[in-house]
Amino acid sequence: MKFEIFNDAEALKIAINIEEEGMEFYSILMKSAKDDKIRKIFSKLALAEKEHLALFQKAYLETTSPSSSLAGCEDYTVDLYLKYLVDTGVFTQKGEARRLATEIKSDIDALKIGIQAEKDSILYYSEASKNTKYEAGKKAFEHLTNEEKNHLRLLAEQLEVLRHTAK
Secondary structure, three states: OOOOOHHHHHHHHHHHHHHHHHHHHHHHHHHOOHHHHHHHHHHHHHHHHHHHHHHHHHHHHHHOOOOOHHHHHOEEOOOOHHHHHHHHHOOOOOOHHHHHHHHOOOHHHHHHHHHHHHHHHHHHHHHHHHHOHHHHHHHHHHHHHHHHHHHHHHHHHHHHHHHHHOO
């Protein structure tokens, strides 16, 4: 997903895509995970991503509704850091989640990719919240930054458990 200039609505569309891809990734992995605890974690994360998706979709609709104040949604130039976050993110491209999920050979690999995806989301949402001018979008980005931090912690803890039991 390449861009130079975008607005609040575009920032939210990127977040919607990230959440759709995350939901698909965790949904596929909950069916293929070998460990029951990991299967439950992926199921929980797929549901959480679905909830996140709904929050971003609501903010997007509010941002783009005809009654919305367009003053808070003007275009802004993206600094290279934010541009690179989107260009290199795990789930910023349509279909990437399914491709990655089909290449995973172990629960440890699945956890590692999930951890990277959560890190990418945290970075993007943190930066997007600084640039977003529309209040509903800003709140959604800030709230979901914290949610993704919890997901990261959950996945990292489970990775540690698997590493210790594999020894």
